[in-house]
Amino acid sequence: MKHDPLTLHGAQEAEVRVPTRRALAKQQTRAKVLAAARRLFSEEGYEGATIRDIAAAAGMSTGAVFANFTDKSDLFREIMLTDMASLAEVMREAAHRGRAVDDCLLKAFSAGYAFYKSQLPLARAAFSISWSPDQGPELRSMAPVLALHDLITEQLLAGIERGELSQEAEVKLRTQMLFDCYLANYPEAIFLGWSIDALQAKAKDQIRVILAGARRG
Amino acid sequence: MSVRQSQKEATRKRVLDAARDLFETRGYEETTVREIARVAEVSVGSVFTTFSSKGDILSQVMADRLDALYAELDRVVPHLRGSTADRLRSMFAIHYAFETRRTKLFLAHIAAAYDWTLEPSSRPFGRNPHLKQVVKDCLADGVTRGDVDPSTDLDIAVDTLMASYAWTYRLAAWNESDAETMSAVFDKHIGLICQGFHPR
Numbered sequence: 443m444k445h446d447p448l449t450l451h452g453a454q455e456a457e458v459r460v461p462t463r464r465a466l467a468k469q470q471t472r473a474k475v476l477a478a479a480r481r482l483f484s485e486e487g488y489e490g491a492t493i494r495d496i497a498a499a500a501g502m503s504t505g506a507v508f509a510n511f512t513d514k515s516d517l518f519r520e521i522m523l524t525d526m527a528s529l530a531e532v533m534r535e536a537a538h539r540g541r542a543v544d545d546c547l548l549k550a551f552s553a554g555y556a557f558y559k560s561q562l563p564l565a566r567a568a569f570s571i572s573w574s575p576d577q578g579p580e581l582r583s584m585a586p587v588l589a590l591h592d593l594i595t596e597q598l599l600a601g602i603e604r605g606e607l608s609q610e611a612e613v614k615l616r617t618q619m620l621f622d623c624y625l626a627n628y629p630e631a632i633f634l635g636w637s638i639d640a641l642q643a644k645a646k647d648q649i650r651v652i653l654a655g656a657r658r659g
Numbered sequence: 660m661s662v663r664q665s666q667k668e669a670t671r672k673r674v675l676d677a678a679r680d681l682f683e684t685r686g687y688e689e690t691t692v693r694e695i696a697r698v699a700e701v702s703v704g705s706v707f708t709t710f711s712s713k714g715d716i717l718s719q720v721m722a723d724r725l726d727a728l729y730a731e732l733d734r735v736v737p738h739l740r741g742s743t744a745d746r747l748r749s750m751f752a753i754h755y756a757f758e759t760r761r762t763k764l765f766l767a768h769i770a771a772a773y774d775w776t777l778e779p780s781s782r783p784f785g786r787n788p789h790l791k792q793v794v795k796d797c798l799a800d801g802v803t804r805g806d807v808d809p810s811t812d813l814d815i816a817v818d819t820l821m822a823s824y825a826w827t828y829r830l831a832a833w834n835e836s837d838a839e840t841m842s843a844v845f846d847k848h849i850g851l852i853c854q855g856f857h858p859r
Binding site: 489566567569570571573574575578579582612615616619622623625626627629632644647648650651652653654655656 | 766770773812815821823826829833851852853854855856
């Protein structure tokens with residue numbers, strides 16, 4: 443049969459279709475697993491959610507999960523990548539609506555808090571594993587995380603350009619400190635139930651303190 | 660103290676000693692309550708009559724360690740001289756030096772601040788008011804000494820310092836940096852924050 447040119451031709455055609463359908467099914471499986479994983483990480487935390495539970499929630503075998511993801515950290519990374527990319531986008535748009543440098547930064551941070559307000563348990567899981575020596579560096583070096591750093595740096599540089607900040611504004615150090623403060627406010631939201639307004643007020647003061655030394659005049 | 664009370668106290672101490680060593684050598688996640696009980700030579704049941712969870716044990720281990728740290732801090736602070744920035748630098752350097760003696764344990768302590776199963780009574784990282792108060796006192800003294808602007812909102816300044824201080828630990832978690840490296844980085848942060856509230 444293999445040598446029959448006609449059959450071979452037919453098989454080739456089928457080969458074009460079958461992988462597409464398979465790829466589609468695989469995509470749907472991945473989406474189902476990711477949705478289940480997102481829910482369980484939020485409800486049980488990173489440690490509490492097992493692959494077995496995630497598979498059960500997605501209505502499939504653990505084997506099917508492992509066919510798509512190497513392990514639990516792979517699943518979590520995938521979720522974080524998607525979320526952080528959207529987050530970076532949202533924060534960038536918000537920053538563009540600001541005028542002065544502190545205003546731009548505050549708008550970006552507030553947009554970030556608003557974005558995560560609806561999924562604090564997931565943020566909590568992310569913070570928890572960001573301290574792990576294995577997974578921390580991976581989270582930190584994800585492209586969307588680096589994009590957040592760049593976003594802050596750009597605001598500071600624009601502030602210098604407009605003459606709001608002095609030329610010697612130590613942009614790299616200030617970027618790190620602003621990012622630190624942005625992150626450090628999350629526990630208030632996670633554990634103490636702070637409102638967006640309260641977070642915004644605190645971030646505003648922190649931005650003022652960190653920029654104070656770089657103000658011109 | 661009754662016999663029962665002193666027995667309970669002895670169990671508590673053995674469990675905490677065993678847990679501290681296991682958390683440091685194996686890591687917090689890898690250590691089970693069963694192992695802690697085995698090393699402490701007590702039953703799993705008696706561990707749970709004293710502690711509600713592994714997170715609770717970690718919280719107690721750290722509370723005991725931090726008591727020692729704050730005793731050291733309280734002893735040193737009255738002898739500090741120089742500018743507010745320099746005093747703050749010394750205070751935080753003591754912290755980094757102390758905490759990096761058992762880095763793994765301390766990182767578990769930070770990670771546990773985001774733990775699900777924590778009792779409301781436990782004191783995870785960042786929810787301990789002592790350090791905040793010492794830093795705030797130092798800034799208030801700075802107002803008196805004249806190198807902190809009296810219009811500074813001290814709570815915000817403390818908050819900003821604490822945020823930078825905590826996140827500088829990433830260097831230990833991710834780059835295995837030592838206390839000296841972290842102190843050097845944080846010294847710059849302190850300088851920059853102090854610039855902001857220096858009287859003009």
